[in-house]
Amino acid sequence: MGGSALHRHARRSAGGADGLGGPLKEGLDGLQAEIAACRVCAAHLPAGCRPVVRLGATARLLVIGQAPGARVHASGTPWDDASGARLRDWMGISPLLFYDTRHIAIMPMGFCYPGTGTSGDLPPRPECAPLWHQRVLAQLPELRLTLLVGSYAQRRYLGGATRQTVAQTVQGFAVYGPRFFPLPHPSWRSTNWIRRNPWFVTEVLPALKSHVAALLGVRGE
Numbered sequence: 001m002g003g004s005a006l007h008r009h010a011r012r013s014a015g016g017a018d019g020l021g022g023p024l025k026e027g028l029d030g031l032q033a034e035i036a037a038c039r040v041c042a043a044h045l046p047a048g049c050r051p052v053v054r055l056g057a058t059a060r061l062l063v064i065g066q067a068p069g070a071r072v073h074a075s076g077t078p079w080d081d082a083s084g085a086r087l088r089d090w091m092g093i094s095p096l097l098f099y100d101t102r103h104i105a106i107m108p109m110g111f112c113y114p115g116t117g118t119s120g121d122l123p124p125r126p127e128c129a130p131l132w133h134q135r136v137l138a139q140l141p142e143l144r145l146t147l148l149v150g151s152y153a154q155r156r157y158l159g160g161a162t163r164q165t166v167a168q169t170v171q172g173f174a175v176y177g178p179r180f181f182p183l184p185h186p187s188w189r190s191t192n193w194i195r196r197n198p199w200f201v202t203e204v205l206p207a208l209k210s211h212v213a214a215l216l217g218v219r220g221e
Contacts, residue, residue, distance in 0.1 A: 028057050028139040035132060041112060041125045051111035052078050056101030057139060060215055062146045063087075064153040065108045066185060067124035073113035078106045086186035087149065092209035093216075103216050105143070107136055109152045124152055145178065145215055147208075150185035158182065167197050173204055181208060 035051050042049050052068045063079075071081045079087060079098070088098050098104060110124025111132065133156075137143070148154045151166050157180060163169045169182045176182060184190050184200070194200050 028055060031055075031135055031139055035111065038111070038132075040127050040131065044114075044125060045112050046115040047073055047113050049112050050076060052076060052108065052113075053111060053136070054078055054099065054101050054104075054106040055136060055139065056103070056105055058102050058142050059105035059140055060103060060142050060144045061212065062105045062107060062137075062140060062143055063149060064146060064157070065106075065149040066152055067108050067110035067121065068113045069121055070113060070116075078108070082188065083186045086190065087183075090183065090186065090205055090208060091147075091212045093212060097216070105136075105140055107133065109156065129156055145211060146180050148176075148180055148182045150183075154182050167193070170204060171197070171199060173207065177211075181211060183208070 032053070032055060035053060038051055039049050047070070050068075050073055052072055065079070068078065069081055069083070072078055077099075078084070084098075088095060091098070108124060108128075110126075110128045112125065112128075114122040114125055116122065146157065148157055151162075154162050154166065154169055158169070158176060161176065163172060166182075166184055170184055173182055183204075184193055
């Protein structure tokens with residue numbers, strides 16, 4: 001399905017402006033309503049559609065991860081799992097601040113839980129990012145820093161500037177600033193990854209925490 005067809009499908013799914021439900025709402029609230037109503041990938045989602053994003057017009061920091069897992073699908077709260085706890089620890093902030101949309105927006109590469117494969121969760125659905133990301137970014141005028149968590153986000157937003165491996169991209173984080181900050185995915189697998197790459201703790205995490213604190217002007221509890 002091409003990009004224009006995807007947009008038409010999403011607008012119809014939201015009861016949009018092509019004669020099926022009246023005009024679409026404007027602004028961030030309207031966009032979030034469209035996202036919540038999206039059924040573009042319904043045929044490919046074993047657990048059904050439940051887009052999980054958190055957006056705020058004044059957010060200065062955006063977290064782009066991979067896709068919701070089963071626990072997040074059940075709760076509807078992004079990063080509501082062990083990976084989220086590890087990510088917040090890396091950032092040096094509390095859950096209260098992490099979920100405060102006045103400061104932080106959260107948008108995955110795939111908005112819905114994709115289900116599981118033979119070696120863990122399936123990749124994020126490819127329809128979401130081209131369909132929604134630019135529209136979301138247009139509603140975040142105060143955005144200053146985007147954390148690119150994992151290879152999917154890095155490939156989309158860094159393109160040819162990514163290095164051969166995630167480790168190399170993360171170690172070269174300074175090259176991508178001040179707009180982007182690449183990170184590994186904070187899943188349980190990152191424990192062994194960090195052991196193999198001790199520079200992540202000594203070099204990357206202090207820089208990340210410093211960037212986050214300076215940008216938000218507040219620290220977690």
